[in-house]
Amino acid sequence: MSKDADDKSLQDYKKKLLASAETAELIEPDNPASVLVRKFSVVVEGEEKFSFDYPFDGIKFTLKEGSNYSLRLQFFVQREIVSGLKYVNLVYKMKMRVDKSDEMVGSYPPSNEIFTYTSLEDEAPKGLLARGSYAAKVRLLDDDEAIHLEFGYDFDIRRSWGLERPHM
Numbered sequence: 001m002s003k004d005a006d007d008k009s010l011q012d013y014k015k016k017l018l019a020s021a022e023t024a025e026l027i028e029p030d031n032p033a034s035v036l037v038r039k040f041s042v043v044v045e046g047e048e049k050f051s052f053d054y055p056f057d058g059i060k061f062t063l064k065e066g067s068n069y070s071l072r073l074q075f076f077v078q079r080e081i082v083s084g085l086k087y088v089n090l091v092y093k094m095k096m097r098v099d100k101s102d103e104m105v106g107s108y109p110p111s112n113e114i115f116t117y118t119s120l121e122d123e124a125p126k127g128l129l130a131r132g133s134y135a136a137k138v139r140l141l142d143d144d145e146a147i148h149l150e151f152g153y154d155f156d157i158r159r160s161w162g163l164e165r166p167h168m
Contacts, residue, residue, distance in 0.1 A: 024110040027076045034082050034110075035140060035148035039074040043118060048072070052153075059153035064161050066126040072118045073140070073149075077108040084143025087119060091136045098134075105140070124157050131157050
């Protein structure tokens with residue numbers, strides 16, 4: 001903390017965060033959580049293609065191979081400043097981890113306005129070996145490693161957007 005006293009920009013930043021915290025009302029007074037995630041979306045080629053409301057149970061969607069996509073979370077912060085919020089996305093195919101995204105989301109004050117985080121754009125893999133079913137796990141943690149959100153989702157990578165059926 002003594003280092004903070006010498007850093008004017010850090011002091012100004014904290015004042016700004018605390019100013020909005022003083023006017024924010026609790027979104028869910030009975031919920032002790034600081035981060036309240038409301039929506040998980042899959043953004044494809046710049047458009048929201050799939051959207052899921054909290055609670056995130058049974059999420060499943062299909063991506064077309066080679067498509068550009070990103071994941072989006074919409075959330076509120078209540079009670080206290082959340083510092084160093086980090087997004088981690090682990091992707092598995094046949095129980096082997098095939099991808100890990102670890103991105104800094106930022107620090108947020110309590111607010112009655114919804115915050116939106118969109119992950120960096122990625123390209124769905126292409127080719128015969130890339131097609132198939134995947135499982136993934138998302139985590140939101142702060143700089144103290146406290147987990148604010150953890151959920152899983154499943155997706156398929158196909159040749160096209162529709163479900164493919166074998167030709168008979």
